[in-house]
Amino acid sequence: xxxxxxxxxxYEEAMAGLEDGxxxxxxxxxxxxxxxxxxxxxxxxxxKELTIVSNNCGVDDFGLGLLLHDRQIxxxxxxxxxxxxxxxxxxLNGELEVELTPQGTLAEKMRAGGAGIPAFYTATGVGTPVxxxxxxxxxxxxxxxxxxxxxxxxxxxxxxxxxxxxxxVFRHTAMNFNPMAATAGKITVVEAEEIVEPGExxxxxxxxxxxxxxxxxxxxFEKRIERRTVRQD
Amino acid sequence: MALTRxxxxxxxxxxxxxxxxxxxxxxxxxxxxxxxxxxxxxMLQSENGLLGMGPYPxxxxxxxxxxxxxxxxVTAAKGAAxxxxxxxxxxxxxxxxxxxxxxxxxxxxxxxxxxxMIPGKLVKGMGGAMDLVAGAQNIIVTMTHANKHGQSKLLxxxxxxxxxxxCVKKIVSDLAVIEVKDGAFHLLERAPGVSIEEIQExxxxxxxxxxxxxxxxx
Numbered sequence: 477x478x479x480x481x482x483x484x485x486x487y488e489e490a491m492a493g494l495e496d497g498x499x500x501x502x503x504x505x506x507x508x509x510x511x512x513x514x515x516x517x518x519x520x521x522x523x524k525e526l527t528i529v530s531n532n533c534g535v536d537d538f539g540l541g542l543l544l545h546d547r548q549i550x551x552x553x554x555x556x557x558x559x560x561x562x563x564x565x566x567x568l569n570g571e572l573e574v575e576l577t578p579q580g581t582l583a584e585k586m587r588a589g590g591a592g593i594p595a596f597y598t599a600t601g602v603g604t605p606v607x608x609x610x611x612x613x614x615x616x617x618x619x620x621x622x623x624x625x626x627x628x629x630x631x632x633x634x635x636x637x638x639x640x641x642x643x644x645v646f647r648h649t650a651m652n653f654n655p656m657a658a659t660a661g662k663i664t665v666v667e668a669e670e671i672v673e674p675g676e677x678x679x680x681x682x683x684x685x686x687x688x689x690x691x692x693x694x695x696x697f698e699k700r701i702e703r704r705t706v707r708q709d
Numbered sequence: 710m711a712l713t714r715x716x717x718x719x720x721x722x723x724x725x726x727x728x729x730x731x732x733x734x735x736x737x738x739x740x741x742x743x744x745x746x747x748x749x750x751x752m753l754q755s756e757n758g759l760l761g762m763g764p765y766p767x768x769x770x771x772x773x774x775x776x777x778x779x780x781x782x783v784t785a786a787k788g789a790a791x792x793x794x795x796x797x798x799x800x801x802x803x804x805x806x807x808x809x810x811x812x813x814x815x816x817x818x819x820x821x822x823x824x825x826m827i828p829g830k831l832v833k834g835m836g837g838a839m840d841l842v843a844g845a846q847n848i849i850v851t852m853t854h855a856n857k858h859g860q861s862k863l864l865x866x867x868x869x870x871x872x873x874x875x876c877v878k879k880i881v882s883d884l885a886v887i888e889v890k891d892g893a894f895h896l897l898e899r900a901p902g903v904s905i906e907e908i909q910e911x912x913x914x915x916x917x918x919x920x921x922x923x924x925x926x927x
Binding site: 507555556557564567576587598599600601606636646647649650653654655683703706 | 755765766768771772773774776780781782783794795797802821826831832833834835836837839843
């Protein structure tokens with residue numbers, strides 16, 4: 477009996493059940509806090525027609541950008557894309573669809589999706605191309621647009637520490653979208669730098685409770701830096 | 710003389726107040742951090758989930774897990790907090806950020822801003838800009854008054870797709886400080902040696918000039 481033990485020992489197990497046409501919610505901001513090994517496994521599995529919900533789409537040779545090489549992505553839902561030449565090419569060719577979504581709206585879509593809230597109203601995007609085709613409603617004299625929430629068949633998440641029950645702690649700004657992504661997947665898979673025994677994490681310092689998490693795998697991350705800026709001391 | 714990028718940032722920094730929470734966009738707005746007056750406490754918010762952004766790290770401090778919204782490696786200032794993206798945008802959309810400074814392609818006399826998309830060019834996305842302009846209490850735009858071809862970027866109505874509607878309160882351009890209110894651009898200050906006529910000529914929207922307009926002093 478595995479009980480609450482969510483730990484799996486191979487990437488095959490971690491991403492088992494991924495099929496063509498699925499929607500995957502991914503944590504990460506740029507290359508910071510991305511589930512590198514789970515993405516690599518998705519590349520290996522070669523599933524196509526995927527919809528990826530992620531703030532960005534990696535770079536040509538790292539992160540979600542790797543899924544572009546074999547044209548696995550049908551649609552990206554993101555706030556900022558195009559850090560990669562291949563992305564641009566596929567977009568201009570019409571091989572790739574992009575739904576540009578304001579960053580706060582994207583975070584809220586994941587959060588609401590995971591919380592069972594089908595839609596919400598926001599002032600973000602009122603009067604802009606983002607509002608096209610969306611319901612507008614006034615509250616207290618101000619216009620708001622209705623945004624629908626997002627869930628996915630899978631969520632892929634990177635954590636710093638996970639216990640066997642799937643309780644998670646994130647490290648620094650590698651947290652970003654990961655906690656919301658974790659709630660929005662039907663199957664939520666977590667890659668963690670460190671796996672500890674239940675009870676080792678301080679309960680009041682857990683960022684994501686294990687109830688949202690289905691699988692946990694231990695990983696070694698490359699942690700590539702996108703813009704290396706330093707000061708002389 | 711038109712202001713340099715640093716001078717624009719320096720002028721924006723005079724709008725800061727002690728105890729302000731501020732979000733600085735990419736480009737000239739980022740430079741504002743270099744001109745925070747001595748003795749004043751200002752907390753910088755970075756929308757990827759950091760309140761209290763510090764300087765760039767030394768080689769020894771470099772950490773791939775510590776970045777700002779421009780994806781640059783940074784440090785956390787003393788008293789900083791780190792949180793998830795939904796929390797970060799709750800601060801922004803809930804109106805808790807005192808001041809947002811960002812760049813723009815165009816601003817119009819009603820305070821609408823176009824900053825993320827030029828049709829026909831590749832659209833990379835709005836990132837957090839739409840949330841910031843919809844949520845901040847006070848929005849200052851930094852920009853050049855006219856484009857490379859001499860055409861005004863301060864218009865009667867924006868021509869490019871909008872980032873936000875009726876939200877910009879102030880513009881610090883290379884030529885002037887302008888308040889946007891009551892459907893017009895109000896000239897508050899001019900760059901040293903720049904005439905009212907030149908500003909008038911490079912402002913396509915309605916410009917209101919009241920009496921002598923002081924020159925900025927640096």
